[in-house]
Amino acid sequence: MTKSIILNHQEITHKTRRIAFQILESNSETDEIILAGIHGNGFVFSQHLKSHLEEISDLKITLCELILDKKNPLSKITSSLQKEDYQNKNLILVDDVLNSGKTLIYGVKHFLEVPLTSFKTVVLVDRSHKKYPIKADFKGISLSTSLQEHIEVDFSNKTNSIAYLC
Secondary structure (H helix, E strand, O other), X not given: OOOEEXXXXXXXXXHHXXXXXXXXXXXXXOOEEEEXXXXXXXXXXXXXXXXXXXXXXXXXXXXXXXXXXXXOOOOOOEEOOOHHHHOOOEEEEEXXXXXXXXXXXXXXXXXXXXXXXXXXEEEEEEOOOOOOOOOOOEEEEEOOXXXXXXXXXXXXXXXXXXXXXX
């Protein structure tokens, strides 16, 4: 299997910072937001976003990890925050890649059990193969791929993150 780099570390950093500015702009009326990263790369990406947001704003940023089984999203979904911690707040659901939309839509469902002030979604890469009616409000890159291709984001090296097309 050949891997083609679609985003190098510098490009990921640039796109993450741009998304942070967009989040800040869309949350100008609040002093706190919740970044809920989907377990794995979504949570790592939310940590990167938090770092950039803290550099450019005085917003209180609370991280939340959403734990769900991507292969069986109907199984129990849990988060690192209690419902009271994000109730009536601005919440942003974060994942690395939007493929079919299944993971994001079940993540949205989890958070809609309580009233929120606003709800947005963020992805680094939007593949445009949606099977579910969900979109990314903020995205680093939109990429049309074939169904046989796969996007892999590697955050394992903090100084050399890379997104591949496989």
